[in-house]
Amino acid sequence: MTYNYPDSTGHFGPYGGIYVAETLMGALDELNQAYEKYRHDPKFIAELNYDLKHYVGRPSPIYHAKHLSEHLGGAQIYLKREDLNHTGAHKVNNTVGQALLAKRMGKKRVIAETGAGQHGVATATVAARYGMECVVYMGAADVQRQSPNVFRMKLLGATVVPVESGSRTLKDALNEAMRDWVTNIENTFYIIGTVAGPHPYPAMVRDFNSVVGKEAVVQMPELAGRQPDAVIACVGGGSNAMGVFYSYIDMPGVKLIGVEAGGHGIASGQHAAPLTTNSPVGVLHGNKTYLMQDENGQIIETHSISAGLDYPGVGPEHAWLKDSGRAEYVAIDDDEALRAFHDLCHLEGIIPALESSHALAHAIKIAPAMGRDKVLLVNLSGRGDKDINTVAKLSGITL
Amino acid sequence: MSRIQTTFDKLKLHKRKALIPFFTAGDPDPKLTVPLLHALVEAGADVIELGVPFSDPMADGPTIQRSSERALKHHVSLHQVLDMVAEFRRSNTGTPIVLMGYGNPIQAMGWETFAKRCAEAGVDGVLTVDFPPEESHEAFAHLDKHGIDPIFLIAPTSNDARVERVAKMARGYVYYVSLKGVTGAGHLDLAAIEKKIPQLRRHIKLPIGVGFGIRDAETALAVAKLCDGVVVGSRIVEEIENSAEQDVVANVSKLVRELRLAVNRA
Numbered sequence: 318m319t320y321n322y323p324d325s326t327g328h329f330g331p332y333g334g335i336y337v338a339e340t341l342m343g344a345l346d347e348l349n350q351a352y353e354k355y356r357h358d359p360k361f362i363a364e365l366n367y368d369l370k371h372y373v374g375r376p377s378p379i380y381h382a383k384h385l386s387e388h389l390g391g392a393q394i395y396l397k398r399e400d401l402n403h404t405g406a407h408k409v410n411n412t413v414g415q416a417l418l419a420k421r422m423g424k425k426r427v428i429a430e431t432g433a434g435q436h437g438v439a440t441a442t443v444a445a446r447y448g449m450e451c452v453v454y455m456g457a458a459d460v461q462r463q464s465p466n467v468f469r470m471k472l473l474g475a476t477v478v479p480v481e482s483g484s485r486t487l488k489d490a491l492n493e494a495m496r497d498w499v500t501n502i503e504n505t506f507y508i509i510g511t512v513a514g515p516h517p518y519p520a521m522v523r524d525f526n527s528v529v530g531k532e533a534v535v536q537m538p539e540l541a542g543r544q545p546d547a548v549i550a551c552v553g554g555g556s557n558a559m560g561v562f563y564s565y566i567d568m569p570g571v572k573l574i575g576v577e578a579g580g581h582g583i584a585s586g587q588h589a590a591p592l593t594t595n596s597p598v599g600v601l602h603g604n605k606t607y608l609m610q611d612e613n614g615q616i617i618e619t620h621s622i623s624a625g626l627d628y629p630g631v632g633p634e635h636a637w638l639k640d641s642g643r644a645e646y647v648a649i650d651d652d653e654a655l656r657a658f659h660d661l662c663h664l665e666g667i668i669p670a671l672e673s674s675h676a677l678a679h680a681i682k683i684a685p686a687m688g689r690d691k692v693l694l695v696n697l698s699g700r701g702d703k704d705i706n707t708v709a710k711l712s713g714i715t716l
Numbered sequence: 717m718s719r720i721q722t723t724f725d726k727l728k729l730h731k732r733k734a735l736i737p738f739f740t741a742g743d744p745d746p747k748l749t750v751p752l753l754h755a756l757v758e759a760g761a762d763v764i765e766l767g768v769p770f771s772d773p774m775a776d777g778p779t780i781q782r783s784s785e786r787a788l789k790h791h792v793s794l795h796q797v798l799d800m801v802a803e804f805r806r807s808n809t810g811t812p813i814v815l816m817g818y819g820n821p822i823q824a825m826g827w828e829t830f831a832k833r834c835a836e837a838g839v840d841g842v843l844t845v846d847f848p849p850e851e852s853h854e855a856f857a858h859l860d861k862h863g864i865d866p867i868f869l870i871a872p873t874s875n876d877a878r879v880e881r882v883a884k885m886a887r888g889y890v891y892y893v894s895l896k897g898v899t900g901a902g903h904l905d906l907a908a909i910e911k912k913i914p915q916l917r918r919h920i921k922l923p924i925g926v927g928f929g930i931r932d933a934e935t936a937l938a939v940a941k942l943c944d945g946v947v948v949g950s951r952i953v954e955e956i957e958n959s960a961e962q963d964v965v966a967n968v969s970k971l972v973r974e975l976r977l978a979v980n981r982a
Contacts, residue, residue, distance in 0.1 A: 338775040343873030477780045500897035614824030615771040615795040
């Protein structure tokens with residue numbers, strides 16, 4: 318592979334880095350050393366692969382959405398079925414990896430932040446699996462809109478802490494998890510769920526999710542006879558997108574398209590699309606990246622129908638892929654995502670997560686203008702069972 | 717010679733320890749910030765750490781986060797904080813002011829503009845909580861150019877290599893965070909501080925201030941005996957939070973006077 322980021326200090330071009338208080342530097346040093354040691358350790362890799370296969374259910378299939386493709390009359394749409402993983406999303410690829418690392422580092426307690434609840438569930442799951450105490454921080458607003466996942470976490474033995482500060486969403490949950498970590502640094506491993514945070518998290522979370530793209534590179538020729546013309550994935554922090562993009566970065570013939578949350582529409586200002594809107598570069602949660610903020614550098618509240626995309630920043634590697642021109646970033650608004658959600662339900666019998674529905678909506682948007690011989694690969698990063706309350710409410714239905 | 721150095725030199729000469737109170741600019745109301753600065757000096761503050769409010773103060777506990785939220789309700793910006801310092805300087809030319817906060821508001825203003833405006837306003841030092849030495853090269857260059865002291869944190873978990881790195885970049889004084897956790901948390905471990913300070917002195921020639929967990933005259937005295945200055949933050953912010961607006965200045969003054977008397981006994 319010729320693409321070789323981040324550099325040794327955790328930078329992707331000008332982005333990334335380690336922007337945390339001195340109180341966390343020791344723990345990040347320790348984590349970095351452990352990760353460097355075990356990522357090439359055959360025993361670690363064997364244990365990880367075993368659990369990915371037998372516990373998570375990998376490899377996840379790729380499915381040719383023929384009915385949807387016919388309906389659109391253009392490019393063929395293929396879905397990478399991360400929704401079929403144990404716990405219902407790509408998030409578990411990363412939590413298995415980090416939990417195994419935590420185990421080797423002798424940490425008996427894991428903490429996590431969560432937006433939609435998928436990462437929280439995936440963390441609670443592996444904590445149960447490996448016998449660790451688990452505390453999940455979740456914005457109070459998200460606790461309300463993702464109640465099924467809150468209950469799942471509790472069933473799995475985790476403590477869910479609703480965060481009442483700030484905008485009561487994902488960014489506030491992240492703040493609170495960082496505070497827990499700095500207070501309990503000796504026995505606690507912080508399992509970050511996305512490709513953001515201080516180095517080595519963006520690289521580590523990408524690496525653990527890169528199994529998605531590695532499989533796709535093998536599966537696409539088997540199924541479609543070739544690699545896709547474009548790979549499309551939704552981007553909040555951007556972990557599922559980095560996971561599927563990573564193996565394709567060195568294949569210049571494959572377009573990489575990240576889909577951000579357009580919320581009520583870019584023009585409304587109420588969205589979560591820092592890359593699409595060229596937000597100013599700033600520093601939050603340990604890394605430098607494009608960041609939604611006001612003219613005084615205060616972080617502004619974002620909006621998306623999807624809790625998992627409702628975040629003002631974005632992983633630093635996406636910032637770099639945008640600047641370098643290797644990937645392009647677009648936004649899909651709430652209504653478009655919701656239409657794609659229903660389309661996939663009706664035409665393919667698959668209920669997608671609202672996050673993944675954004676990626677799907679972009680494929681639906683561009684497919685009709687493309688030839689029937691063109692191929693789009695959409696990362697269907699999660700299933701939508703957790704979203705049925707949200708969708709019902711929007712349709713005026715009480716469950 | 718910088719105002720911070722002059723202040724610590726003078727204290728050393730008189731065998732006194734520095735009292736360094738902290739509060740957030742604009743809390744509870746922007747109109748009280750300059751009066752509070754003067755009142756703190758009057759009550760015996762040697763250096764003042766003035767917090768720049770930020771929407772996401774990750775390294776702070778709930779007390780200081782709420783103070784940021786109160787200030788942000790009044791839309792207090794970094795520009796305004798600099799104006800407040802400039803106003804304070806019209807009648808005080810001796811007491812060092814250190815701006816303490818997070819990097820993003822500065823990043824948004826631009827480091828060069830910020831450093832220049834600090835110099836013009838009469839700011840003496842800048843402590844950017846989420847910019848460790850590794851990420852501070854750009855910041856350092858601009859601050860240094862305008863004669864502003866970059867203040868750095870050291871934690872109980874900082875190893876010798878890290879302490880050395882901080883020693884190379886720090887000016888003014890070094891802020892030792894005396895416990896693991898966020899501001900306003902936990903209990904002081906005096907024995908651990910007593911053990912750590914001599915280790916730090918091997919690398920650090922600057923004065924060492926200690927903060928986090930200092931809540932009253934007793935703890936202020938105990939810590940002052942071990943270092944060159946005590947930083948009191950959450951306790952003062954708590955006093956602001958619990959006071960009716962018209963009593964804020966008087967109540968904070970009373971608290972700081974008590975702390976001053978205690979530190980004088982060190």
